[in-house]
Amino acid sequence: MTKRSATDPSSDPSLNTKTPRRSEKRDVPSLDDIGEFEDAWEDELESDEDVVDADAPDGMDIDEVLPAVEESEEQPLLEAFIPGTHTLAKDEILEPDDSVYIMRHSMDVTWSCLSFDILRDSLGDERQRYPATAYVVAGTQAARSDQNELSVFKISSLHRTQRDGDDDDDNDDDDDGDALDEDAVLEFRSVPHNSGVNRVRTQPLSPSVPLVPVSQPYYTATWAESGKVHIWDIRPLIESLDVPGYAWEKSRTNRPTFTVNSHGRTEGFAMDWAASAATNPSALRLLTGDIHSKIYLTTSTSSGFNALAQPFTSHTSSVEDIQWSPSEPTVFASCSADHSIQIWDVRSKGRKSVTGIDPAHESDVNVISWNKSTHYLLISGGDDGAIKVWDLRNVSKPGSPRQVPSPVAAFTWHHGPITSIEWHPTEDSVFAASGADDQVTLWDLGVEQDDEEVGSLMNETQERGREVPPQLLFVHQGQRDVKEIHWHPQIPGAVISTALDGFNIFKTISV
Incomplete structure (x- = not known):
């Protein structure tokens, strides 16, 4: 694991800042505003749809959503805002400290998205140059069932929003695409989805084969409020965004x-594709778990998909999340509102879990993530706001008496339920989490401090009434009711989050 020295979180610029400002009433975006993409540097919006006239009655002025920065010789004194320690006064609002963001963009949507997934593209891995491009698939939670959609977004011209401190005009490289005065561009294609979308997951692809050949389908699964799980071929949607004049057959694409x-008719949220599908796209396996504690397996065959009738049944309450093992093709983990984490093998008779951690949390276990580099590490987040890291080597072996192991690390920084958690795709000690407390947090378990740093940190944080964990690298705020987060697998350090009020795409100097 990479070891990193920690700095004093009380002065960490990654924490959002607060400044006195009169609160403003902001309009709710109209239906015509879908697809608008905004950034903190421009008042112009671009999309593949017509740009909304800000003077029109139903239009929306970007300054009402993201007020322009007012230049003044006298700048207000900014203070690092630590959630749970500081409280905003009546006339205070949070403002981001853009000196610690390499890139930060936000996108408003007509209907909130509970879930999304990042599509692997053919633009290359370990991308560092700007402007960047990302492909995202997301499902909506509309007011009426017939208004819901499944959409593929192509988000391009994601430029840097903060230059390095030692950059100057003489050293600017126009070919590097770092100019700050460019707009981000959003294009999208949608198909109707006749029910609210609880979760979206796309079949995994191997880095060695970054994109499924055009001749093959590219599958995305959606967990619907209706209790159905739909599997869609989104290949035509992607091609229509990338190939000028591409004609796609809507009558076929509009149906799963x-x-x-x-x-x-039992709805659910838990869903995951087997990692083995990345190397063998013809042998797809999809697990889905519902609120009545049942888990079902769907496999692909030469003639299509086959949903197996016999469920996996060891949980006693709603199955909240599922993760296939990244190293063992027949093993998966699940977590539940019954406070437990269960480990399964699809080959076991009786469709019962082979081992587990019970209880894993003091309340509902909402989310889990299996480390893709260090395969014995599993992380979980619960309704109790706790984040726990488990070493699966300490879990009871199949067939032996079950004992509850202790987590190898535990954090209680969030003061609301954990809504999403995910290990970094390549750094085995780094993970991201989001909570109902409107925070997205970035962590590094490899952080170490010497005794003097620990003592100084303890004294300062105890005076403020709360200890800041040294492993906490960054706190991103500004979104309301964050639902899901994902690391971009091909843009190192880039995070995308969805919340009640839209999407954020950001990259920090901390990761």
Whole structure:
């Protein structure tokens, strides 16, 4: 693991700042505003749709959503805002400290998205140059069922919003695309989805084969409020964004390729594709778990998909999340509102878990993530606001009496339920989490401090009434009711988050 020295979090510029400002009433975006993309540096919006006239009655002025920065010779004194320690006064609002963001953009949507997934593209891995491009698939939670959609977004011209401190005009490289005066551009294609979308997951792809050949389908699964799980081929949507004049057959694309009816009318949230599909796209396996504690497996065959009838049944309450093992093709983990984490093997008879951690949390276990580099590490987040890291080597072996192991690390920084958690795709000690307390946090378990630093930190944080964990690298705020986060697998350090009020895409200097 990479070891990093820690700095004093009380002076960490990654924490958002607060400054006195009169609160402003902000309009709710109209239906015409879908697809608008904004950044903190421009008042212009671009999309593949017509730009909304800000003077029109139903239009929306970007300054009402993201007020322009007012230049003044006298700048207000900014103070690092630490959640749980500081409280905003009546006339105070949070403002981001853009000196610690390499890139920060936000996107408003007509309907909130509970879930999304990042699509692997053919633009290359370990991308560092700007402007950047990202492909995202997301499902909506609209006011009426017939208003819901499944959309593929192509977000391009994601430019840097902060230059390095030692940059100057003489050293600017126009070919590097770092100019700050460019607009981000949003293009999208959508298909109707006749129910609210609880979760979206796309089949994994191997880095060695970054994009499924055009001749093959590219599948995305959606967990619907109706209790159905739909599998869609989003290949035509992607091609229509990338290939000028591409003609896609809407009558075929607007219908799912396959629908899993195993859950009846019982809805759910837990869903994951097997990692083995990345190397063998013809052998897809999809797990889905519902609120009535049942987990079903759907596999692909030469003639299509096959939903198996017999469920996995060891949980006693709602299955909240599922993760296939990144190293063992028949093993998966699940977490539940019954406070437990269960480990399963699809080959086991009786469809029962082979081992588990019970209880893993003091309340509902909402989310889990399996480390892709260090395969024995699993992380979990619960309704209790706790984040726990588990060493699966300490879990009872199959067939032996089950004992509850102790987590190898535990954090209680969030003061609301954990809504999403995910290990970094390449750094095995780094993870991101989001909570119902409107925070997105970035962590590094490899952080170490000497005794003097620890003593100084303890004294200062105890005076403020709360200890800041040294492993906490960054706190991103500004979104309301954050639902899900993902690291971009091909843009190192880039994070995308979805919340009640839209999407954020950012990259910090901390990771």
